[in-house]
Amino acid sequence: MTASNDEKWINKKISRRDMLKLTGIGAAGVAIGASGLGGVMKAMGYDVFEPVADSTTARNKVDFYGTHQSGIVTPVQTNIYFASLDVLFTSKKELQELFKQWTPLVVRLMNGELMVDLTTNTRVPTGDTGEAEGLNASNLSITIGVGPSLFEKLGIQHLKPAELKDLPHFPKDQLQKEYTGGDICIQACADDPQVAFHAVRNLVRAASGKVEIKWSQAGFNSFPTGGGTPRNLFAFKDGTGNPTAEKDLNKVVWVDKGWLKGGSYLVARKVQMHLETWDRTSLKDQEATFGRYRDSGAPFGKKKEFDDFDVEAKDSNGEYIMPDTSHVHLARKSGARILRRSYSYASGVMTNTGAHDAGLMFISFQKDPAQFTTVQNSLGRMDKMNEYITHRGSAVFACFPGVQKGSYLGEALFNAL
Amino acid sequence: MTASNDEKWINKKISRRDMLKLTGIGAAGVAIGASGLGGVMKAMGYDVFEPVADSTTARNKVDFYGTHQSGIVTPVQTNIYFASLDVLFTSKKELQELFKQWTPLVVRLMNGELMVDLTTNTRVPTGDTGEAEGLNASNLSITIGVGPSLFEKLGIQHLKPAELKDLPHFPKDQLQKEYTGGDICIQACADDPQVAFHAVRNLVRAASGKVEIKWSQAGFNSFPTGGGTPRNLFAFKDGTGNPTAEKDLNKVVWVDKGWLKGGSYLVARKVQMHLETWDRTSLKDQEATFGRYRDSGAPFGKKKEFDDFDVEAKDSNGEYIMPDTSHVHLARKSGARILRRSYSYASGVMTNTGAHDAGLMFISFQKDPAQFTTVQNSLGRMDKMNEYITHRGSAVFACFPGVQKGSYLGEALFNAL
Numbered sequence: 001m002t003a004s005n006d007e008k009w010i011n012k013k014i015s016r017r018d019m020l021k022l023t024g025i026g027a028a029g030v031a032i033g034a035s036g037l038g039g040v041m042k043a044m045g046y047d048v049f050e051p052v053a054d055s056t057t058a059r060n061k062v063d064f065y066g067t068h069q070s071g072i073v074t075p076v077q078t079n080i081y082f083a084s085l086d087v088l089f090t091s092k093k094e095l096q097e098l099f100k101q102w103t104p105l106v107v108r109l110m111n112g113e114l115m116v117d118l119t120t121n122t123r124v125p126t127g128d129t130g131e132a133e134g135l136n137a138s139n140l141s142i143t144i145g146v147g148p149s150l151f152e153k154l155g156i157q158h159l160k161p162a163e164l165k166d167l168p169h170f171p172k173d174q175l176q177k178e179y180t181g182g183d184i185c186i187q188a189c190a191d192d193p194q195v196a197f198h199a200v201r202n203l204v205r206a207a208s209g210k211v212e213i214k215w216s217q218a219g220f221n222s223f224p225t226g227g228g229t230p231r232n233l234f235a236f237k238d239g240t241g242n243p244t245a246e247k248d249l250n251k252v253v254w255v256d257k258g259w260l261k262g263g264s265y266l267v268a269r270k271v272q273m274h275l276e277t278w279d280r281t282s283l284k285d286q287e288a289t290f291g292r293y294r295d296s297g298a299p300f301g302k303k304k305e306f307d308d309f310d311v312e313a314k315d316s317n318g319e320y321i322m323p324d325t326s327h328v329h330l331a332r333k334s335g336a337r338i339l340r341r342s343y344s345y346a347s348g349v350m351t352n353t354g355a356h357d358a359g360l361m362f363i364s365f366q367k368d369p370a371q372f373t374t375v376q377n378s379l380g381r382m383d384k385m386n387e388y389i390t391h392r393g394s395a396v397f398a399c400f401p402g403v404q405k406g407s408y409l410g411e412a413l414f415n416a417l
Numbered sequence: 418m419t420a421s422n423d424e425k426w427i428n429k430k431i432s433r434r435d436m437l438k439l440t441g442i443g444a445a446g447v448a449i450g451a452s453g454l455g456g457v458m459k460a461m462g463y464d465v466f467e468p469v470a471d472s473t474t475a476r477n478k479v480d481f482y483g484t485h486q487s488g489i490v491t492p493v494q495t496n497i498y499f500a501s502l503d504v505l506f507t508s509k510k511e512l513q514e515l516f517k518q519w520t521p522l523v524v525r526l527m528n529g530e531l532m533v534d535l536t537t538n539t540r541v542p543t544g545d546t547g548e549a550e551g552l553n554a555s556n557l558s559i560t561i562g563v564g565p566s567l568f569e570k571l572g573i574q575h576l577k578p579a580e581l582k583d584l585p586h587f588p589k590d591q592l593q594k595e596y597t598g599g600d601i602c603i604q605a606c607a608d609d610p611q612v613a614f615h616a617v618r619n620l621v622r623a624a625s626g627k628v629e630i631k632w633s634q635a636g637f638n639s640f641p642t643g644g645g646t647p648r649n650l651f652a653f654k655d656g657t658g659n660p661t662a663e664k665d666l667n668k669v670v671w672v673d674k675g676w677l678k679g680g681s682y683l684v685a686r687k688v689q690m691h692l693e694t695w696d697r698t699s700l701k702d703q704e705a706t707f708g709r710y711r712d713s714g715a716p717f718g719k720k721k722e723f724d725d726f727d728v729e730a731k732d733s734n735g736e737y738i739m740p741d742t743s744h745v746h747l748a749r750k751s752g753a754r755i756l757r758r759s760y761s762y763a764s765g766v767m768t769n770t771g772a773h774d775a776g777l778m779f780i781s782f783q784k785d786p787a788q789f790t791t792v793q794n795s796l797g798r799m800d801k802m803n804e805y806i807t808h809r810g811s812a813v814f815a816c817f818p819g820v821q822k823g824s825y826l827g828e829a830l831f832n833a834l
Contacts, residue, residue, distance in 0.1 A: 059642065081763065122701035129696055130652030130711060134641030178768045193610075194639035194648075197763045201773070205696055213773075216765045222611035224551030225476065231611075235547030279546055279622055284539035294547055346498065346614045347764055348633045351595045356618070356630075 052104040053405075055111035059136040060191065064107045066402040071141030072264055072339070072365050073249060076221055076230070076239065077189040080343040081196040082268065082361060083216040084147075084182025084395055088209065092154050096414045098210055102144070102203055103408040109199045112137030115206065129205065132198035140195050142203075143187040144409050145266050145397030150183040159416055161260055163368045164398050167267070171381045172391055179270045179393025182214045187266065187363070193218065215393065217270060219343025219361040229297060229305065232344055233273055233358055234388070236290050237297035239340045240305055241328075252337045255367050255401075259412040262401030264365040267338075267372045270345075270393030273359040278388045289384040291326030299328060325384040334378030336371040338364040359389070369396050469521040470822070472528035476553040477608065481524045485819040488558030489681055489756070489782050490666060493638055493647070493656070494606040497760040498613040499685065499778060500633040501564075501599025501812055505626065509571050513831045515627055519561070520825040522623055526616045529554030532623065546622065549615035557612050559620075560604040561826050562683050562814030567600035576833055578677055580785045581815045584684070588798045589808055596687045596810025599631045604683065604780070610635065632810065634687060636760025636778040646714060646722065649761055650690050650775055651805070653707050654714035656757045657722055658745075669754045672784050672818075676829040679818030681782045684755075684789045687762075687810030690776040695805045706801040708743030716745060742801040751795030753788040755781040776806070786813050 054063050062070045087095065105115055112135070116127030151160035166181070188199040197218070204213060221230040229237040243252045250256070255263050278286065287293055287300075297305035301313065301321040311332045313321045322329045346358040364372055379385075400410045471480050479487045504512065522532055529552070533544030568577035583598070605616040614635070621630060638647040646654040660669045667673070672680050695703070704710055704717075714722035718730065718738040728749045730738045739746045763775040781789055796802075817827045 122704070123699055125697055126700045126703075126711075129692070131648045131650050132639075133648065133652065133712065134643065134645070135639055136642045192639050193637040193763070194650075194761065197650075197775075201692065201696075205693075212771050213766045214771070218763055218765070220610045222549075222552055222609050225553045226551070228551065231548050231550065233546075233548050233611075233614075235550065275546070275618065276622075279618075280542055282540050283543045286543075287539065294543075295550065344611065346610070346635055348635070349630045354629050354631070358614075 052107040052111070054107065055113070055137075058112045060139045061112060061137040062110055062139050062141045064110045064142075064403065065405055067262055068254065068402040069143050069263070069399055070110065071143035071187050071189050072253065072341070072399065074139075074141045074189070076341060077139050077141070077196075078191045078221050078223065079193040079196045080187065080189045080219045080361065080363075081193070081200045081216065082188070082219070082363070083186045083200045083204065084214045084268070085184040085186065085204065085211040086214045087150065087153060087183045087211050090153055090155075092156060092414070092417060094210065095150075095154060096410075098207055099144075099409040099411075099414075101206060103403060105203060105206055106142045106144070106409070109202065110137060110140050110142060112140070115202050129198065129202055132195050135192055135195050138190040138192040138195040140188065140190040140199060142199055143185075143189075143266070143399050145185045145187075145263075145399035146410070146413075147182050147184065147395060147397050149181060153183060156417065159259065159413065161255075161258060161398060163265065163370065164396065165369075167369065167373060167376075167394055167396055170376050170391065172386045172389065173394070174390050174392060175394050176392055179215050179217070180395060182395050182397075184211065185266060185268070185395065185397040185399075193220070217345060217361050217393075218347075219345045221343055232342070232360055233275060233346070234278055234286065234290075235294055236286075236292060237305060238342055238360070240292075240297055241332075241337075242339050243337060248337075249339075251367075252371070253339050253365050253367060255398075259416040260398050260401065261412070263399050264339075264367060265369045266397045266399050267362075267364045267366070267369055268393070268395045268397075269360075269362040269391055271360045271362050272357070272390045272392050274388050274390070275356045275358055281388075288323050288326060289388070291322040291328035300326075323384070325382050327379065327383055327385045330379045330383055331375050334375045336374035336378075338366045338371050338375060340364050359392075365399070469524040469528070471524065472530070472554075475529045477556045478529060478554040479527055479556050479558045481527045481559075481820065482822055483819040484679055485671065486558075486560050486680070486816055487527070488560035488604050488606050489670065489758070489816065491556075491558045491606070493758055494556050494558070494613075495608045495638055495640065496606065496610040496613045497636045497778065497780075498605045498610070498617045498633065499636070499760075499780070500603045500605075500617045500621065501631045501685070502601040502603065502621065502628040503631045504567060504570060504600045504628050507570055507572075509573060509831070509834060511627065512567075512571060513827075515624055516561075516826040516828075516831075518623065519620055520820060522620060523559045523561070523826070526619065527554060527557050527559060529557070532619050546615065546618055549612050552609055552612050555607040555609040555612040557605065557607040557616060559616055560602075560606075560683070560816050562602045562604075562680075562816035563827070563830075564599050564601065564812060564814050566598060570600060573834065576676065576830065578672075578675060578815060580682065580787065581813065582786075584786065584790060584793075584811055584813055587793050587808065589803050589806065590811070591807050591809060592811050593809055596632050596634070597812060599812050599814070601628065602683060602685070602812065602814040602816075610637070634762060634778050634810075636762045638760055649759070649777055650692060650763070651695055651703070651707075652711055653703075653709060654722060655759055655777070657709075657714055658749075658754075659756050660754060665754075666756075668784075669788070670756050670782050670784060672815075676833040677815050677818065678829070680816050681756075681784060682786045683814045683816050684779075684781045684783070684786055685810070685812045685814075686777075686779040686808055688777045688779050689774070689807045689809050691805050691807070692773045692775055698805075705740050705743060706805070708739040708745035717743075740801070742799050744796065744800055744802045747796045747800055748792050751792045753791035753795075755783045755788050755792060757781050776809075782816070 114128040188196040190196040299309040531545040605613040607613040716726040
């Protein structure tokens with residue numbers, strides 16, 4: 001069969017069987033220009049933006065539409081695939097097209113659907129890479145943000161919020177450029193590693209030639225059988241102090257001004273944990289490092305994980321009950337709050353030392369990255385944990401507000417242009 | 418408190434409260450020499466080997482004791498942490514001590530228990546790194562094997578089975594020494610990534626100074642909501658052709674002679690999949706690469722995944738129904754069978770190209786590694802899949818037979834010495 005016959009076959013096939021199927025999808029809101037069906041990239045390059053509806057029947061589904069993006073206050077899932085992308089274009093229009101293109105695809109992914117439903121036409125690359133076929137939505141959340149470098153690249157510095165800038169250098173930073181920065185982030189979290197990876201893979205693929213992955217990191221959280229906060233690889237519960245009440249979230253997490261109103265800043269830090277050193281330390285020292293008991297997660301002097309504590313409280317000898325070099329003491333004393341949403345990673349061994357290449361893909365959300373900086377500066381050189389960790393990567397992104405039906409990711413930014 | 422006071426405190430504490438606890442554990446079969454309690458490594462260095470019993474109450478538990486080791490015909494779990502270790506000693510006695518030391522620890526891990534129960538004594542490093550606390554056994558299986566290099570190092574070449582040798586070079590091999598070989602393997606598989614990692618971390622830690630990790634790899638499998646065979650990152654089902662019947666397992670998997678009787682050979686191959694190239698290929702070409710339909714997993718010309726097929730069958734034009742360059746055609750034609758037990762990995766991007774550093778941690782079990790070599794040679798340069806993959810790592814291990822109560826891992830090897 002010649003190429004030209006192939007083309008005819010495609011057109012014929014598309015004009016009948018597939019279009020019938022597409023009509024079915026169209027009812028749910030997707031319109032795919034038939035003219036673009038020479039390849040899947042074209043097939044997914046919508047000329048007209050039309051929204052896809054949240055599924056009402058999908059299993060284990062997180063809603064896409066709402067005041068805020070998913071993946072911020074969404075209950076933490078078991079897996080993350082975090083990708084930091086660089087854009088390959090320099091025009092605002094292409095950026096807008098990218099987010100218009102991605103919006104319905106994100107909805108479909110979060111619905112647990114394939115990107116497009118074109119598998120009956122086997123002559124072109126498939127519209128979906130397929131490895132999530134048969135898996136359910138798995139509580140997939142997708143959070144999209146833009147980094148400071150993007151605004152420079154596109155010549156729209158005037159729209160870059162003052163808060164959006166690279167983090168300052170901190171003690172114990174040994175940042176490697178292969179884990180640092182990026183123009184756009186995709187944070188895909190799900191209760192299945194393949195669903196999270198599939199989401200990033202397919203969004204990047206759909207934007208082939210427009211973006212490339214600068215760095216990415218997979219991670220996991222394991223939830224206790226009886227429920228509760230997961231433990232990091234130091235065996236301590238991570239995320240206990242998070243804000244949950246609406247008023248705290250408004251105070252700590254959600255931006256309340258400008259085009260980012262309803263959005264949040266994501267800080268990502270790839271933190272290597274020196275497990276071998278940690279494992280040679282006594283439990284007493286480990287607990288003094290955190291200022292919490294390992295097993296219960298309770299702060300020093302308390303019984304239960306979520307018990308409140310007075311960081312200034314002292315014992316009868318006049319010593320701080322919670323050691324003043326402990327991580328929790330210093331973080332609390334900074335007065336700044338953040339929403340932690342981290343995942344562990346275990347990526348083999350360091351080829352030079354044979355030590356575990358493992359640690360924490362630290363992620364926090366805040367209404368201003370300065371909150372993170374304040375906490376980190378308070379930890380400073382005092383933090384007893386410095387002995388056991390090295391920061392290898394760093395990035396900051398402005399994550400868009402939520403999307404209303406009929407709108408698309410980042411619309412407020414483009415309206416402000 | 419001085420060091421010497423600390424030591425006294427430890428001894429006092431141990432001689433009362435902890436020993437009461439240890440007595441409780443002792444009833445289940447663990448004996449820990451009190452003399453060794455200056456640190457946890459000593460605490461775990463049993464002078465007298467005594468077995469630990471399989472738990473009868475643990476949730477999601479795989480049995481340790483039996484004719485064969487777990488993790489071979491055990492139903493595939495969602496996660497693997499595979500570690501290849503080098504030994505730091507040169508005596509047979511130390512090897513034997515290592516396996517005697519590990520045996521009860523492996524049982525405890527598979528029971529979902531902590532390695533030792535010493536957390537009330539906070540002045541010494543903890544007996545367990547703790548990150549699996551609160552998680553259940555998660556169907557953890559642990560499979561231990563020895564590589565060809567071990568026999569050279571210890572001067573026991575006469576006991577190395579003729580079958581146990583490094584694999585030959587294959588087309589498309591671009592092996593990197595940081596993912597190749599090793600003296601001992603620990604294959605930890607579980608339905609939780611943290612449980613699998615915890616097992617390897619703690620076994621290596623317990624053998625601190627005796628072994629070091631040469632290389633390791635985490636991986637995952639995602640099972641369809643309705644059950645069935647997981648898909649690899651090319652979106653094809655992996656492991657469909659596996660033997661399951663007892664007589665097939667005896668023919669394909671279990672060694673039937675010498676000290677390895679009841680054991681099996683593990684072949685590990687770290688196979689990078691070039692996802693970007695694959696994703697630019699039509700579904701038709703992808704299916705012709707495998708010789709199976711992607712969605713159903715059925716072999717060409719059949720309807721269902723497990724339908725049998727005649728590799729020599731031709732259509733009315735005299736063409737093979739299953740293309741003679743397809744992976745399944747070539748593998749089947751080799752006449753050799755293996756038990757595949759692979760996991761996907763997605764470890765970020767290649768720093769030089771930005772392409773996905775993702776693929777398959779291929780693992781197969783067979784009674785002779787030559788079965789794998791026969792299949793791989795049959796694939797040879799013909800295999801249409803060569804275009805899409807590169808083999809980055811390789812190793813082969815003789816996995817011990819199962820352990821009976823009162824025995825220990827590899828006892829038959831030491832009896833043969």
